[in-house]
Amino acid sequence: MITSEDLPRRYTTADLGVLTCDERRRFVRGGDADPRADITLAWELLYRLEPQLYDRLVSAELLHPRVLGWLPRDAGLIVEVGAGAGRLTLELVSRGREVIAIEPARPLRQILTRKLAEADHGDRARVIPGFFDDLPVASGCADLVVACSALTPAAGHGGEAGLAEMERVCTPGGCVAIIWPNHLGWLAAHGYEYVCFPGPMSAEFASHAEAVELARIFYPRAVAEVRRRGQRRVPYDVLGINPPRDLAFKQVPA
Numbered sequence: 001m002i003t004s005e006d007l008p009r010r011y012t013t014a015d016l017g018v019l020t021c022d023e024r025r026r027f028v029r030g031g032d033a034d035p036r037a038d039i040t041l042a043w044e045l046l047y048r049l050e051p052q053l054y055d056r057l058v059s060a061e062l063l064h065p066r067v068l069g070w071l072p073r074d075a076g077l078i079v080e081v082g083a084g085a086g087r088l089t090l091e092l093v094s095r096g097r098e099v100i101a102i103e104p105a106r107p108l109r110q111i112l113t114r115k116l117a118e119a120d121h122g123d124r125a126r127v128i129p130g131f132f133d134d135l136p137v138a139s140g141c142a143d144l145v146v147a148c149s150a151l152t153p154a155a156g157h158g159g160e161a162g163l164a165e166m167e168r169v170c171t172p173g174g175c176v177a178i179i180w181p182n183h184l185g186w187l188a189a190h191g192y193e194y195v196c197f198p199g200p201m202s203a204e205f206a207s208h209a210e211a212v213e214l215a216r217i218f219y220p221r222a223v224a225e226v227r228r229r230g231q232r233r234v235p236y237d238v239l240g241i242n243p244p245r246d247l248a249f250k251q252v253p254a
């Protein structure tokens with residue numbers, strides 16, 4: 001049952017039934033897994049039970065323009081893993097001949113497919129199901145293999161197998177890019193270089209009311225300050241998270 005609490009308390013074990021077998025195998029650790037105690041599991045339930053709510057959040061958390069500017073402009077095939085509702089995907093279509101967007105959560109695939117069609121990009125991008133550790137694409141097929149705010153060292157969310165899969169799919173001389181990375185040491189140990197773009201950054205909510213409502217769910221410690229400011233733009237340091245201003249990348253040897 002969905003309640004109006006903040007994300008860690010929003011779902012219960014009764015909601016785990018929404019996961020497919022393949023998803024359970026990756027996201028549910030142990031027989032007593034509980035989304036109230038496992039925030040990554042709560043996020044997985046959000047993607048499936050309230051995908052529009054998730055889309056409202058990411059619509060406010062825009063990537064730094066220089067992150068987008070860093071991406072190649074003339075790629076052949078681009079493969080994106082964990083594409084979600086398409087925050088990055090919509091930007092990728094103008095940078096490659098074709099985009100394959102891989103996303104396990106069916107409701108997010110539906111949102112992304114609709115957005116691509118509305119933007120008249122339906123013929124340039126394919127949205128397909130799949131997981132980091134078993135990418136449903138051929139070895140060496142893509143000039144750019146990218147993930148945004150999706151890959152972690154945890155096996156269920158990529159891990160060693162997921163990183164190896166991204167590199168398998170990348171053509172020799174191509175690039176694997178992890179945008180808005182969370183585990184820099186892990187990526188550096190795998191030969192990834194790091195780029196971070198400076199400057200103040202704010203989340204851009206649709207309205208002040210939307211900022212307060214989403215902060216209640218996703219940034220409960222920031223609610224009072226978001227309310228006090230009375231603005232739809234909220235600096236990331238107020239929200240208490242790193243801004244989406246960085247990336248890690250590796251050129252796959254030719």
Ligand SMILES: C[S@@+](CC[C@H](N)C(=O)[O-])C[C@H]1O[C@@H](n2cnc3c(N)ncnc32)[C@H](O)[C@@H]1O
Pocket residue numbers: 026047058081082083084085086087088102103104105108130131132133147148149150151156157158
């Ligand atoms: C925080 S969201 C980011 C979505 C999108 N890349 C963006 O930046 O808006 C994380 C995404 O990773 C996906 N994901 C989680 N585990 C995954 C896995 N094992 N393989 C592929 N994608 C996964 C989720 O379904 C979700 O869409």
